[in-house]
Every structure is written in C-alpha cells, then in structure tokens.
Amino acid sequence: MEVGLKRRSAVGKNVRKVDGLSLATGRPKFALDIDIPGALVGKILRSPHAHARILSIDASKAEALPGVACVLHCGNVKRIPFTTAGQGWPEPSPYDTVLFDSKVRYVGDQVAAVAAETEEIAEEALKLIKVEYEVLPAVLSVEEALAEGAPVIHDEEDSQGIYDAAHNIAAAVDIPVGDIERGFAESDVTVEEICEIPYSQHTPIEPHCVIAYFDEDGRLVLRTSTQVPFHVRRIVARALELPMERIRVIKPRVGGGFGSKQEVILEPVAAALALRTGRPVRMALDRSEVFISSRTRHPMRVRVKLGAKKDGTLHAIEMEATSNTGAYGTHALTVLSNVGSKTLPLYNKAPHLWFHGKAVYTNLPVAGAYRGYGATQGYFALEVAMDELAGRLGMDPVELRLKNHIRAGETSPIFEKIGEGREGVPMVVRSCALSQCLRVGAERIGWDEKRKSPRREGPWAYGVGMAVSMQGSGITGVDMGAATIMMNEDGSFRLLVGATDIGTGSDTILAQIAAEVLGVPVERISVYSSDTDFTPFDVGAYASSTTYVSGNAVLRAAQEVRRKALEVAAGMLGEPAEHLELADGKVISPRTGKSVTLSEVGHRATYVADQKHIIASASFVPAESPPPFAAFFCEVAVDTETGIVRVERFVATADCGVPIHPKLAEGQLEGAIVQGIGHALTEELLFSNRGRCLNANLFDYKIPSSLDVPDVEVVLVDSEEPTGPLGAKSIAEVGINGPLPAISNAIYHAVGVRLTRAPFTPERVLSALRQGRRLG
Amino acid sequence: MKIYLELNGKQRYEEVAPGESLLSLLRRLGMKSVKQGCATGDCGACTVLLDGRAVRACTVFAPQVRGRRVTTLEGLGDVDDPHPLQEAFVEAGAVQCGFCTPGMIMVAYELLSRNDNPTPEEVREAISGNLCRCTGYVKIVDAILLAAKWKREGKWR
Numbered sequence: 001m002e003v004g005l006k007r008r009s010a011v012g013k014n015v016r017k018v019d020g021l022s023l024a025t026g027r028p029k030f031a032l033d034i035d036i037p038g039a040l041v042g043k044i045l046r047s048p049h050a051h052a053r054i055l056s057i058d059a060s061k062a063e064a065l066p067g068v069a070c071v072l073h074c075g076n077v078k079r080i081p082f083t084t085a086g087q088g089w090p091e092p093s094p095y096d097t098v099l100f101d102s103k104v105r106y107v108g109d110q111v112a113a114v115a116a117e118t119e120e121i122a123e124e125a126l127k128l129i130k131v132e133y134e135v136l137p138a139v140l141s142v143e144e145a146l147a148e149g150a151p152v153i154h155d156e157e158d159s160q161g162i163y164d165a166a167h168n169i170a171a172a173v174d175i176p177v178g179d180i181e182r183g184f185a186e187s188d189v190t191v192e193e194i195c196e197i198p199y200s201q202h203t204p205i206e207p208h209c210v211i212a213y214f215d216e217d218g219r220l221v222l223r224t225s226t227q228v229p230f231h232v233r234r235i236v237a238r239a240l241e242l243p244m245e246r247i248r249v250i251k252p253r254v255g256g257g258f259g260s261k262q263e264v265i266l267e268p269v270a271a272a273l274a275l276r277t278g279r280p281v282r283m284a285l286d287r288s289e290v291f292i293s294s295r296t297r298h299p300m301r302v303r304v305k306l307g308a309k310k311d312g313t314l315h316a317i318e319m320e321a322t323s324n325t326g327a328y329g330t331h332a333l334t335v336l337s338n339v340g341s342k343t344l345p346l347y348n349k350a351p352h353l354w355f356h357g358k359a360v361y362t363n364l365p366v367a368g369a370y371r372g373y374g375a376t377q378g379y380f381a382l383e384v385a386m387d388e389l390a391g392r393l394g395m396d397p398v399e400l401r402l403k404n405h406i407r408a409g410e411t412s413p414i415f416e417k418i419g420e421g422r423e424g425v426p427m428v429v430r431s432c433a434l435s436q437c438l439r440v441g442a443e444r445i446g447w448d449e450k451r452k453s454p455r456r457e458g459p460w461a462y463g464v465g466m467a468v469s470m471q472g473s474g475i476t477g478v479d480m481g482a483a484t485i486m487m488n489e490d491g492s493f494r495l496l497v498g499a500t501d502i503g504t505g506s507d508t509i510l511a512q513i514a515a516e517v518l519g520v521p522v523e524r525i526s527v528y529s530s531d532t533d534f535t536p537f538d539v540g541a542y543a544s545s546t547t548y549v550s551g552n553a554v555l556r557a558a559q560e561v562r563r564k565a566l567e568v569a570a571g572m573l574g575e576p577a578e579h580l581e582l583a584d585g586k587v588i589s590p591r592t593g594k595s596v597t598l599s600e601v602g603h604r605a606t607y608v609a610d611q612k613h614i615i616a617s618a619s620f621v622p623a624e625s626p627p628p629f630a631a632f633f634c635e636v637a638v639d640t641e642t643g644i645v646r647v648e649r650f651v652a653t654a655d656c657g658v659p660i661h662p663k664l665a666e667g668q669l670e671g672a673i674v675q676g677i678g679h680a681l682t683e684e685l686l687f688s689n690r691g692r693c694l695n696a697n698l699f700d701y702k703i704p705s706s707l708d709v710p711d712v713e714v715v716l717v718d719s720e721e722p723t724g725p726l727g728a729k730s731i732a733e734v735g736i737n738g739p740l741p742a743i744s745n746a747i748y749h750a751v752g753v754r755l756t757r758a759p760f761t762p763e764r765v766l767s768a769l770r771q772g773r774r775l776g
Numbered sequence: 777m778k779i780y781l782e783l784n785g786k787q788r789y790e791e792v793a794p795g796e797s798l799l800s801l802l803r804r805l806g807m808k809s810v811k812q813g814c815a816t817g818d819c820g821a822c823t824v825l826l827d828g829r830a831v832r833a834c835t836v837f838a839p840q841v842r843g844r845r846v847t848t849l850e851g852l853g854d855v856d857d858p859h860p861l862q863e864a865f866v867e868a869g870a871v872q873c874g875f876c877t878p879g880m881i882m883v884a885y886e887l888l889s890r891n892d893n894p895t896p897e898e899v900r901e902a903i904s905g906n907l908c909r910c911t912g913y914v915k916i917v918d919a920i921l922l923a924a925k926w927k928r929e930g931k932w933r
C-alpha cells in the first residue's frame with residue numbers, strides 16, 4: 001500500500017461530519033425540502049382486502065373532481081412484471097410485482113394512484129374511485145400457505161423467478177456440508193431450539209418520499225429518499241419502459257433507511273403520474289403506510305440443532321429457516337440465504353452442517369431488506385442454542401464461544417456454498433479480534449462476578465447474558481462502487497461518489513480516506529454523492545458495503561490522483577516522483593528539502609505547462625467480504641410479578657478493522673443495538689384475523705425512546721483488515737444481531753425460562769414463568 | 777383568514793386555513809427544518825417553540841398561533857453563525873441522518889433555558905417524546921450535556 005498506515009492524518013480521527021452543521025442548522029437538504037412550482041400531490045388507493053381480484057375500477061367520478069389531474073390503475077397502465085428489490089442486476093428476487101395489478105394480495109396493496117392539485121383533493125378523489133372486488137380466501141400464516149390445497153397467491157402467468165408458485169414458495173435453499181446424521185451421532189451432547197421473530201418495521205423517522213419533475217430538456221428527475229439511486233433509475237426504466245438516459249435520480253440527504261429504502265416503491269408511481277400529467281408530482285407515505293405498505297423484516301421461525309463433543313467443540317449444526325416473505329418475494333431468497341451464510345461460518349469447527357429453508361408467500365405485508373438481513377433471525381436461534389449448549393456442557397458461555405469461533409487465517413465451507421442467491425466464493429478470514437472482543441466485553445460488564453451470583457431484589461430478578469455475531473462487508477463479485485476525484489487548481493479536491501449516505505456518515509469517511517492519501521485536511525475535499533447524472537456508479541447503501549467497497553474505490557482513485565500530482569511536482573522540483581512525499585498540502589523532496597504547494601502544482605497543471613486536469617476514476621468489486629465481529633453482554637432485570645423486562649446495561653465490543661471515524665462507527669453500533677433492544681422488548685406488528693394491521697402508528701408500535709434503553713456502552717477493538725481501505729471493515733449491521741439472543745439469555749440467567757418468541761413482552765414472560773421453563 | 781405571528785424574531789402577517797396545522801404553515805413559509813415524521817404527535821420531529829415552550833407543530837392549528845411567538849431551528853442559528861447547541865450536536869456525533877435533529881435541538885433548548893445543569897436522566901426525560909431511530913440516543917444525550925457545560929461556562933451568546 002502506498003500510504004503508510006502509521007502516519008494517518010485523517011483516518012482514525014473524529015473529524016467533523018461533512019454534512020453535520022448544515023443538518024444541525026436545518027438547511028433544506030431532504031427530498032421534500034425543495035418546492036417545485038406547480039407540483040401535484042400523489043396519493044395511493046390501497047386494498048381493504050387481504051386477497052381479492054379486482055373485477056372493475058370506475059375512476060370517472062374521481063377524474064371529474066376539480067383539481068384532479070389523473071388517476072392510474074390496472075385499467076390504464078401497462079402490465080410489466082418487475083421486482084421492487086433494489087439489488088444488482090439481474091436481481092435474485094422474483095419478478096412477481098406489477099405497478100397496478102388486477103389482483104390485490106394484502107391489506108394495503110396498491111390499487112390506484114391519484115395526482116391532484118392539493119393533498120385534500122387527492123384524498124377526496126381516492127374516496128370517489130369505485131372498485132369492485134371478488135374477495136378470495138386469504139392465507140394469513142406460513143402454515144396456511146404451505147397447507148395442501150392452500151389458495152395460490154401468485155397464480156398470474158407472467159411472473160418470473162418464483163421457486164414454486166403453486167405451493168406459495170417464493171424461494172428455497174438446501175445446503176448440506178459433510179454428513180449431518182453422522183455428525184449428530186458422533187456428538188456427545190445435542191440441543192435444539194426454535195426461535196421466532198414477528199413482523200417488525202424499520203421506522204426511519206423520515207417516511208419514504210419523492211419528487212418527480214422535468215428538467216429544462218424534459219428529462220425526468222426523481223429526487224428521492226433512497227438507499228439505491230442507481231437501482232432506482234434502472235428499475236423505474238424497466239417498470240415504465242423508459243430509456244435510462246431520460247431519467248436522472250438524485251439522492252439528497254435521507255432521513256434513515258435501515259433497508260426499507262432499498263426498495264423501489266414510490267418512485268415508479270410518482271414517475272408514472274408525472275409522465276401521464278406532464279407535471280411535477282410529490283409523494284410521501286404517511287406513517288401508517290410506512291408500516292403497512294413499505295417493507296418489514298421477514299418474520300421467521302428458525303430451528304437450530306447443535307451437536308458438540310464433551311470438551312465443547314461443535315461437531316454438527318443444523319439450521320432450518322421458515323421465512324414469511326408476505327405478498328411479494330422481494331429479497332426472499334437472499335434474506336433466507338443470509339440466515340445461514342452470515343451465521344454458520346462463525347462456528348467453523350463443526351465439519352457437519354445442514355442449512356435448509358423456505359421463504360413462503362402469505363397475504364400479509366411485504367417483507368424486504370432490513371439491517372441484519374436474515375443474520376438477525378439466524379443469530380437469535382443460534383446464540384440461544386449456544387447458551388443452552390453451554391448450560392448442558394457445564395461450560396461458561398464465553399468459553400464456549402472462545403473455543404469455537406473462527407480465527408484469522410481460517411475459512412468455512414459456507415463462504416463458498418452460499419452467495420447472493422447463488423454459490424458464493426471461497427474466502428479466508430484475514431482479520432478477527434473476536435477473542436479480544438469477548439474478553440474486553442466480559443471484563444467490562446463484570447461477567448464472572450455477575451454470572452456466579454444472580455441478584456434478587458424483591459420481585460426483581462437480575463441476570464446477565466451474552467451473544468456474538470458477525471456480518472460481511474459487501475457482496476463478493478456482485479457489488480461495485482466507483483469514485484472520481486478531481487483536483488482544483490488551488491490544491492483542493494472534488495470527490496464524486498455514487499455511494500449513498502443515508503445518515504451513516506459515508507460522505508465523511510470517504511472524504512477521510514481521500515484526504516489521507518492526498519495529504520490534505522478533510523475540509524479541502526468537497527464531496528458530492530449519489531446523483532446518477534453526475535457521480536459514478538455505486539450499488540448503494542446496503543449489505544454493509546460502503547466503507548469497504550466504495551472506500552476501496554475512493555482509495556484507488558485517490559492513489560491515482562496522487563500519482564498524477566506527484567508527476568507534475570516532479571517536473572517542478574526536478575526530481576523523480578518516487579523520491580517525493582505528499583503531506584500537509586505540499587509536495588516535498590526529503591533530499592533537497594525543497595517543496596511546492598498543491599496549489600502551485602494545480603495552477604501549473606491547469607494553466608502553465610503540459611496542461612491537463614488532474615483527475616482519476618476507479619471502480620472496486622470485492623473479491624472477499626471480510627466479516628466484522630461483535631460480542632454483546634447485557635444485564636437485565638425481570639419483574640417476576642408483572643413480567644416486565646428492563647435492560648439495565650448493554651455492553652458491545654466490536655471489531656470493524658480500523659475505524660475510519662471512531663465516533664461514527666460507535667454511533668452505528670449504538671443505533672443498531674437500540675433497534676435490536678426494540679425488537680427484543682416491544683416491536684411487533686399485529687394483525688386482525690382478516691389481515692388488517694392493528695398498530696400501524698408510532699404510539700402503538702413502540703420503538704425505544706430515550707427512557708426505554710440504557711446508555712449503551714460500546715468499545716471498538718481494532719484489528720487491521722489487509723484488504724480493507726486503510727484497514728477498515730464494515731460496522732452498520734453487525735450490532736443488530738446481538739440484543740435478541742443476549743437479552744433472551746440474560747432472562748434465562750435471571751429467572752430460568754427461555755424466551756424464544758420475540759418480543760419478550762410482559763405477557764410472554766409471565767406466561768413462560770408460569771409454565772416454568774419455556775415458551776414455544 | 778390572516779393572522780399576525782412573530783416567526784424567528786420577525787413580524788409576519790400570513791394567510792392560514794382554519795384546519796391547517798402549524799407544521800404545514802411553517803413548512804409553507806420556508807421553515808424546512810420542521811419535519812414531518814408522523815403527523816400524529818408521536819415522533820417529535822416537528823417540535824418548535826411556541827412562546828418559548830416546546831410544542832409539536834403537527835398538533836397545533838395554525839390559527840392558534842395568532843399573536844404568538846414561534847421559534848424554529850432556523851431561528852437559533854445558521855451555518856455561518858451556529859448556535860452552541862447546533863455546534864454541540866455536531867461535535868458530539870449526535871447527528872446521523874439528521875431528521876430528528878431539529879426537534880431534538882428545540883426540546884434541548886427549552887430544557888437548558890430552565891436548567892443549565894441537567895443530569896443525564898433529566899436530559900433523557902426531556903427528549904423522551906422525540907424519537908430517533910439512528911443514534912440510540914447516547915450521543916444526543918452527550919451533545920446536550922456538552923451544550924449545557926458550554927452554557928455554564930458562559931460560552932453561549
């Protein structure tokens with residue numbers, strides 16, 4: 001590597017987040033913060049039925065309402081199957097969705113869209129659309145969907161890529177390694193756990209929103225709150241049969257995504273309304289639509305069976321996942337695959353593995369990408385089973401993890417067997433500080449002490465529990481990020497990236513990487529990101545890819561720009577470029593002590609001699625996906641009279657390689673853990689027996705407030721990832737996998753019952769306490 | 777109907793509809809820091825000060841602010857001359873996506889105007905009606921405690 005890791009002028013520092021002050025002063029930076037004159041308001045009519053055929057739609061009354069510009073529905077919009085999954089092409093998700101279908105598949109499904117002069121008129125128009133439905137029997141659980149003779153949810157002819165539509169199976173996996181039967185037969189101890197995760201929702205505080213308008217050349221511009229601007233452009237082009245060059249997608253600041261905005265849901269509707277009317281259109285989901293009609297986490301039931309030798313060495317692991325993908329199969333296969341692919345390699349000592357499962361259609365809301373992406377569901381079951389195994393072996397849970405976890409220099413067959421909806425690639429883990437994470441975390445929470453003597457105060461029982469997890473850094477052989485860096489003549493730089501900052505701070509860390517290589521302070525680098533007209537390609541913000549994939553692209557572009565700048569300086573200083581150094585905005589010859597400033601270099605290249613723009617672009621495709629690792633320790637108090645669980649302390653230690661910006665890395669971990677605590681204690685979408693969501697608002701669906709969670713304590717344990725940009729790996733997702741199992745295990749330590757169905761509500765805790773041992 | 781109000785220190789005379797929310801009025805007047813996260817009073821993203829008290833703009837009708845003083849985040853400071861609270865949020869790493877930030881800063885402003893030495897618990901209590909899905913609240917609490925310290929040190933204007 002060209003840049004010595006020791007010097008580090010920008011990396012590893014808590015520089016100011018590049019957009020921090022403009023956000024903290026309320027500059028109009030979000031999608032809906034600009035006013036486009038003459039913009040119509042778009043609204044969507046949604047299905048009141050879980051499963052129904054649309055026999056007829058009469059929009060004439062709505063169209064006649066003064067102020068209504070147009071109404072779109074299955075009767076006047078061409079039917080083109082696509083997927084809303086914002087994944088690389090070809091998407092490993094079925095093309096089972098059309099913009100306006102003649103069949104609805106869940107309460108909240110899209111029936112028609114209206115564009116009108118005001119929101120009030122649009123709402124009024126929705127009420128005037130007459131839809132005649134033939135109500136069909138609905139399938140409201142995975143069991144019903146898989147039952148013999150169940151109603152077929154996707155009976156349309158034109159879908160593509162569904163695993164077994166006739167049996168409501170969107171996707172399936174079956175990955176055997178070794179001989180699982182033999183593995184269990186040779187084991188001294190076996191345990192089995194089944195854990196269940198319900199419907200939960202990302203709840204970014206900014207709802208999904210978009211403005212569609214036309215530029216001076218009549219091209220369609222989509223200013224949208226998305227994680228995947230380039231995929232939005234491609235998918236809108238497909239869904240509306242538009243040439244891609246007629247579309248520009250701008251991603252302004254985004255008010256959180258967590259996977260929910262890796263879906264192309266609103267953009268095609270807004271684009272269609274704008275094209276039909278020739279007018280700008282603004283649209284936003286309201287909060288209940290965010291809950292019901294954007295995307296959710298895949299509800300899942302995961303069964304894990306472990307076999308181990310007496311000394312605690314894992315010998316066989318079986319994992320079976322049954323995933324509910326809801327009405328459409330977006331991300332169905334890849335989330336399912338990740339249940340195994342992101343968990344099983346962690347315990348690579350076991351030679352016999354079997355990972356299998358199904359993703360099943362139901363007439364319920366659509367599941368999609370959500371931070372953790374299957375790993376969260378997998379780790380819940382795996383780490384609860386590990387806790388049970390430790391108990392059965394009479395071993396400390398920390399020791400059991402230390403004995404079995406993957407180490408640097410080791411591999412797992414799973415890396416090669418499971419990839420992004422297809423085979424993966426073999427990979428050796430090059431950096432892993434999990435042992436140290438375990439030791440530091442145990443020390444920090446006082447593990448040995450608290451484990452020995454669980455406290456009791458009146459009705460309150462206290463306990464400690466732990467769990468570990470890993471994730472990846474991008475998708476091998478699929479993801480691609482690109483960057484362009486250009487030097488201004490004053491020695492400052494412009495960094496253009498497709499990478500998509502959705503609040504994660506990626507604009508800042510990418511600027512830090514460039515600044516490090518270019519020997520300037522971060523303030524000398526201005527970043528512009530995610531505009532399909534002006535920045536190079538990037539797959540977007542998902543799969544924990546940005547730091548690693550986009551960061552490596554920035555690193556390479558910066559190295560090239562540096563080389564070019566040094567070449568110009570070589571001419572000025574009369575010395576070969578190899579002998580020169582770049583630091584503090586100057587090129588220095590250590591031999592003569594002479595130097596030129598980058599501004600002098602820039603002026604010379606721009607205006608004086610051998611003129612050229614010092615500029616370079618680079619792309620990066622990961623050949624590996626180095627996992628970050630984390631260990632989680634928590635202390636809970638369980639009120640044995642009411643069943644209330646309080647998380648008293650939560651300690652997380654993580655190895656994300658070299659943290660480019662420690663505070664931002666900590667923030668990712670803290671935020672992910674609090675989301676995970678929400679999953680563990682309160683978050684669950686509830687449905688009536690007709691499939692209607694009962695708590696689609698922020699009052700009844702409780703995400704943690706500042707009073708519901710402790711001050712999460714995080715410690716970053718550095719390692720150095722040799723393939724990472726300046727040693728870095730990812731951090732965004734790994735933290736959300738820990739709270740469910742760690743809290744469940746802590747409850748077990750406190751009161752001796754295992755909570756295996758999330759969330760661990762007072763009713764469930766009480767009922768488990770009454771049954772004495774477990775709640776299935 | 778037309779009403780007088782004082783918005784960020786300036787007298788305004790504005791047309792409002794009877795059923796219009798203060799959130800809608802303020803965004804219409806260009807105060808885009810006032811965010812809509814739910815429109816049902818549950819998230820706090822639309823928090824502004826009404827006569828110095830933090831309120832959720834989505835739960836107040838525009839005509840109710842007739843003759844009253846409304847302060848939004850824009851009224852505290854801007855990029856060239858930020859308020860110490862705004863500085864503290866950046867300094868502490870409390871801004872991730874930044875969508876909850878305006879509302880958080882407004883409740884923090886109200887808290888620190890009556891108590892410049894709050895405990896971490898008091899800070900958590902004060903912001904408990906403002907949801908943040910990104911940060912886990914740790915660095916938001918840090919930021920408000922930092923701003924309070926600056927206030928005690930006389931670093932506020």
Ligand code: FES
Pocket residue numbers: 811812813814815816817818819820821822823832833834835
């Ligand atoms: S928008 Fe007002 S409280 Fe959520």
Ligand code: FES
Pocket residue numbers: 205255256503870871872873874875876877907908909910911
């Ligand atoms: S920073 Fe994103 S919601 Fe708080």
